[in-house]
Amino acid sequence: MTSTDRADGHLSELRDALVRMSFTLMAVLTEVAAEHDLSLTQLRVLGILRDREPTMADLATFTGLERSTISGLIDRAAQRGLVTRTADPHDGRSVRVGLTESAHRLVPEITAAISDRITPLTGRLSIGEQKRLIALLTKALDS
């Protein structure tokens, strides 16, 4: 049985609330990215590279994008001095991507900006409610 088959009360409410929250968050992230002259995808890649030095193929897997897409993305990021490509010492085919010094300084700035923009959204929740929200989201995500 799929959800088409029934009225599914609170399930559609949950779907709608999550979708609304996601679009709202994406708008915030897109805005913050734009203020730093980045696209949403570039922002995401920088976030991934924050504590990793993956290969191009790894990046494709992480993001769910094609390797060719990652090539273009990293091309443009490298041109802007945000990332570097280095040959993998263990596999002559692989290329490892890492943040440059300046990008390493940029990322915390961006996450701080995101926090600031999210505050109005979560401002109507008490500290206790915020903690409960964290717990619920984390539990759902870690499944």
Next chain:
Amino acid sequence: MTSTDRADGHLSELRDALVRMSFTLMAVLTEVAAEHDLSLTQLRVLGILRDREPTMADLATFTGLERSTISGLIDRAAQRGLVTRTADPHDGRSVRVGLTESAHRLVPEITAAISDRITPLTGRLSIGEQKRLIALLTKALDS
């Protein structure tokens, strides 16, 4: 004081949880859209048109996109038989956009597919937890 200035404990946790959830949701929506040969933006526009017949300018405001972007978007959607443009009777400059019959049949299919894909995500939450999550998200969003 901005969040750069302090360690801000659970606030960064909340930010990360919301961002993670949003990227996960966007991946789900993008996948479902792709299965119906739609982009994420087209999916979003169909959702907006579900219970409204806005002008092009309204659509631009709702989505935060430029009017010229909406023009192209609606062009392509119309070409695929998803939407129609009709002249606004009260303002000769305005154009109202509405779903076609076939799109009206398509939208519930898509929302059902989204519900189904979200279920594994929320499956580890009890009914009570799901209801609490709805309440918290709604409270945050309606601020």
Next chain:
DNA sequence: TATTGTTATACTCTATAACTATA
């Protein structure tokens, strides 16, 4: 043979700027 990465190509999304028509 299989995998990694790049390139070529095509299409969608997006914004800016210039334009027409209506208010």
Next chain:
DNA sequence: TATAGTTATAGAGTATAACAATA
């Protein structure tokens, strides 16, 4: 003058297909 919508243009993001180099 101001607003609604379109068009032209340009750049980013994306996928598919073909390719070279390495495993």
